[in-house]
Amino acid sequence: MYATAAVMPGKGSLFELREVVLDEPRPDEVVVRVVASGICHTDLIVRDQWYPPEPPVVLGHEGAGVVERVGSDVASVRPGDRVAMSFAFCRGCRNCLLGRPAYCTDFFPRNFGGRRADGSATVRASDGSEINANFFGQSSFSTYVLAAEHTVVPLPNDLPLELAAPLGCGVQTGAGAVLNSLAPPAGGSIVVFGVGTVGLSAIMAADVAHCDPVIAVDLVPKRLALAAELGATHTFNGTTGGLAERIMEIAGGGIDFAVETTASPAVLRTAVDSLAFGGTCGVIGAAPIGTEVSLDMSALLFDRSVRGIVEGGSVPRLFIPRLIDLHRRGRFPFDRLIRTYPFEEINRAAEDSEKGVTVKPVVLM
């Protein structure tokens, strides 16, 4: 089956729309006609090869569309169903069995391996050569994709697909970090460092959880203004001097929860330095493998903790419907982050994200 995909031909290169050939669906796979795909910062760090898969590769991991075909064993969706796609997991390891698929011990090869788990390629160039794909089980920068059944999330008919797309990664990551992983009590204090898609989703979730105060930190004034509209009670430019002390003061002696989304070791240090006794810092920002950070060991003794969070600790088939419901009730207005672009303008969309012009670019196929 033919598709048009945005192929990344080399490290750091622009995306090029090319005709590609999809493999036949396996019994547990579906073919999805992609209608919309978000661009997440993680697509851009793979473009820059902080992480695999290597080029040539089809990226994209926030796809939403319509099921076109299903493999012989697929039972939970049918052709014509509208779905969002989310991350892949093995379903058999200890964490998957415990209902923690974001911590699947096979997470990295399944989502960053470029191939199916058995090593086979899902996408080929028109000359027959293999192209890395299967990114987060989908590679959604393509008009059609193959996805394993367990990675697709059925959607209600009235949700526009350009809204559904970013639920699969960025939005669920920020919201889930707060609502699933950190789970603050009402009145808990929280600071979010970096208010792009992930951070703003964390801010909206902190509002849902009745946190107070809710502090946003970023370098882009427009993003801070949006954070304030979406629930932040205080905002700071990241270059503010004595930032950790200012945050501690607002939170009455230290913050209960900090969320790091900038992938900067210096920012992580500030986040941990802002914590109250018993406070927790969630680490979401994806830094290059091997990046080190220095922390004050003695400060950690006072029941402070630092924990990594993947995909908001979500079970996508449970959490994405919950976010859609919160959105429908006006409590989680993540539509305000989105700006759409034609698929042909995917490079402009990525550039707008990096320049801070657009929070969540979504390309329309």
Ligand SMILES: NC(=O)c1ccc[n+]([C@@H]2O[C@H](COP(=O)([O-])OP(=O)(O)OC[C@H]3O[C@@H](n4cnc5c(N)ncnc54)[C@H](O)[C@@H]3O)[C@@H](O)[C@H]2O)c1
């Ligand atoms: N752990 C996960 O499961 C997971 C999932 C999705 C994304 N991510 C990662 O999360 C991070 C955020 O993703 P995103 O799509 O929201 O990215 P984004 O680029 O939209 O947002 C990052 C924000 O951080 C701000 N920032 C950068 N440096 C800063 C500093 N020194 N001080 C304050 N603010 C600063 C930027 O202005 C921007 O608004 C990325 O590293 C991405 O790769 C991780």
Ligand SMILES: [Zn+2]
């Ligand atoms: Zn697993």
Ligand SMILES: [Zn+2]
């Ligand atoms: Zn992502």
